[in-house]
Amino acid sequence: MAQRETLSGLHIDWQKLKTMYYYMVLSRKLDERMWILNRQGKAPFVISCQGQEGAQAGVAMALDPSVDWIAPYYRDLGVVLAFGMTPREVMLGLLAKKDDPSSGGRQMPAHYGHRAKRIFTGSSPVTTQVTHAAGLALAIKLRHQPGIAAVFLGEGSTSQGEFHEALNFAAVHKLPLIVVVENNGYAISVPQAHQMAVLNVADKAQGYGIPGVVVQGSDPLAVYEATLAARERALLGEGPTLIEAKTHRYTPHSSDDDDKTYRPEGELAREKADDPLVVFRQWLTNQGQWDDQQEQELLHQVRQIVDDATDYALNAEDPDPKTLMDHVYFSPPSS
Numbered sequence: 001m002a003q004r005e006t007l008s009g010l011h012i013d014w015q016k017l018k019t020m021y022y023y024m025v026l027s028r029k030l031d032e033r034m035w036i037l038n039r040q041g042k043a044p045f046v047i048s049c050q051g052q053e054g055a056q057a058g059v060a061m062a063l064d065p066s067v068d069w070i071a072p073y074y075r076d077l078g079v080v081l082a083f084g085m086t087p088r089e090v091m092l093g094l095l096a097k098k099d100d101p102s103s104g105g106r107q108m109p110a111h112y113g114h115r116a117k118r119i120f121t122g123s124s125p126v127t128t129q130v131t132h133a134a135g136l137a138l139a140i141k142l143r144h145q146p147g148i149a150a151v152f153l154g155e156g157s158t159s160q161g162e163f164h165e166a167l168n169f170a171a172v173h174k175l176p177l178i179v180v181v182e183n184n185g186y187a188i189s190v191p192q193a194h195q196m197a198v199l200n201v202a203d204k205a206q207g208y209g210i211p212g213v214v215v216q217g218s219d220p221l222a223v224y225e226a227t228l229a230a231r232e233r234a235l236l237g238e239g240p241t242l243i244e245a246k247t248h249r250y251t252p253h254s255s256d257d258d259d260k261t262y263r264p265e266g267e268l269a270r271e272k273a274d275d276p277l278v279v280f281r282q283w284l285t286n287q288g289q290w291d292d293q294q295e296q297e298l299l300h301q302v303r304q305i306v307d308d309a310t311d312y313a314l315n316a317e318d319p320d321p322k323t324l325m326d327h328v329y330f331s332p333p334s335s
Contacts, residue, residue, distance in 0.1 A: 005170070012063060016061060016206070016256050017221065017284065017289070018284070018289070020057040020220050020221075020224070020304075021057075021220075021281065021298075022079065023053075023056075023060070023061075023070055023081055024057045024185075024276060024280065025080055025155060025277060025279050025299070025302055025326075026081055026087070026302050026305065027053045027056065027077050027158070028049075028050060028053055029258075029302045029306050030077065030087055030091075030305075030306050031049050031077055031304065032093075033253070034048075035044045035048070035255065037074065038255045039301045039308070041090050042095070042314070043094050044109070045108055046094070046109065046254065046255040047102070047110045047253070047254045048073040048250070048251040048252075049077040049184060050249070050250040050251050051247060051249050051250035051275070052075055052182050052217060052245075052276075053078045053277060054217050054218045054220040054276025054277075054279070054280060055180075055215075055217035055223050055247050055276075056218070056221065057082055057220045057223075057308070057327050058217075058221065058223025058224040059180055059227045059243070060079045062079065062224045062225075062231060063083070063231065064099045064132065065084055065118060066147075067120045067146040067147030068118065068148050068149070068250055068272055069119075069120055069136050069146070069147065069149045069150070070083055070118065070119055070120065070134075070135040070137065070150050070152070071120040071149065071151040071152070071300055072119065072152050073122060073126070073153050073154065073182075074112075074122065075154065075182065075237070075249075077090065079116075079152060080114070080218050083118070084117040084121060084282070085101070085112065085114050085117055085187060086309070087103050088308070088312045088313065089114070092105075092312075092316055093105075093111075093112070093311050094110075094313065095313045095316070097316040097317070097318070097319070098316070098318060098319045098320070099316060099317070099333060100106060101114045101116075103121070104323075105319045107121075107124075108124065108325070112281075112293075116121035119122065119309060120132055120136060121226070121235075122134055124148045126153070126154075126156070126157045126160060127153060127160035127161075127163055128162055129151055129153065129159070130151050130153060130163050130167075131165060131166045133150070133151030133166065133177060133179075134151075134166040134167075134177060136149040137170060137234075138175055139239075140172065140175075141176060143323055146235075147176070148176040148177065148178060148231055148235065149175075149177050150177070150178040150179075151166075151177070151178070151179055151180075151182045153181055154181070155181055155182075155185070155187065155192055156188070158181060158186020158196070158197065159187070159195050159196065163314065166179075167204075167205075167240065167242065169180060170210075170239065171209055171210045171240060173239075174238065174239035175239060175240055176235060176237075177234065177241075178227065178230045178234060178239075178240065179239055179242045180209045180227075180243045180245065181201045181242065181243070181244045182245050182247050183201055183219065183244055184247050185248070186251035186253070186259075186262075188248060188253045189257070189259070189261070189262040200214050200268045201242075201244045202214045202242055204242070205242040205256055208240075210240050210242060211241045212242045212244065213226045213229075213230070213239075213242070213243050213244065214244045214246065215243065215246070216245070217245035217247030217248070217276060218280070219240075219279070219280075220247075220276065220309070227243065229248055230243060242270075247276075248271040248272075250268065250271070250272065270318070282293065
């Protein structure tokens with residue numbers, strides 16, 4: 001199989017690179033369909049991954065779904081797809097259907113969780129998943145299990161106390177943890193410069209005595225390499241790594257937001273020149289590994305998958321109203 005030697009000397013086969021691109025395209029097209037369903041009044045809420053697919057595919061493909069755990073945040077559609085959650089399952093969650101694996105239709109959309117796929121369920125308060133992931137990493141270490149825990153968050157979440165608590169604890173105890181900050185420049189409507197005085201979130205790693213790495217999110221191969229190195233370090237017992245992926249957010253914060261009220265004019269157009277799908281597709285083409293025919297075949301394949309997931313979820317069974325109070329309060333066993 002054809003291979004490419006990267007600048008770091010790491011060998012990666014072309015099929016893996018094409019798989020990365022597949023998940024990037026699948027994430028984008030599934031995300032776009034969700035917005036259509038929202039605008040049609042069929043999906044109540046959408047929070048998007050568009051613009052962050054390169055970072056997500058790069059990290060996920062460097063992990064081992066058979067032994068590693070992930071604690072995603074609400075934009076991590078690309079991560080959970082690459083980790084084994086199916087488009088059908090994603091759509092079941094979006095439409096609050098009974099068989100939604102994340103919560104049985106109880107949580108808001110994009111609160112991903114799937115025990116069978118080692119995807120630790122998230123909740124609405126931001127940053128709580130970082131302390132949860134530190135706990136996962138501690139359990140892995142105490143039980144002498146293979147694998148690591150990886151957690152994902154936006155740069156705005158690094159302003160919360162849980163971020164500090166988790167990184168400090170993980171660093172002191174040298175836990176097998178990777179902390180991935182997908183920095184798209186905005187915490188809802190607040191730009192990075194208004195919430196931190198450092199240029200790079202990764203600079204904060206110095207305060208915990210751990211490595212901080214900055215990578216460009218539109219380069220999934222660079223993200224992949226950084227994650228592989230962080231995972232190897234974690235497996236060797238050397239503790240956590242903080243990875244910051246500089247990326248973009250091509251949509252409003254959510255389907256309930258209007259980013260035109262706070263984005264400078266022309267900013268989004270400039271950011272789309274660094275679209276990870278376009279950049280990576282062009283790179284593959286320049287390497288002689290991709291062409292227009294392959295692109296059209298992929299788009300056709302993904303369209304069929306997205307159509308199938310949409311139809312499946314729209315026709316899926318809703319939760320039984322009788323189960324409304326299940327898993328809300330403790331129910332003592334009947335005697």
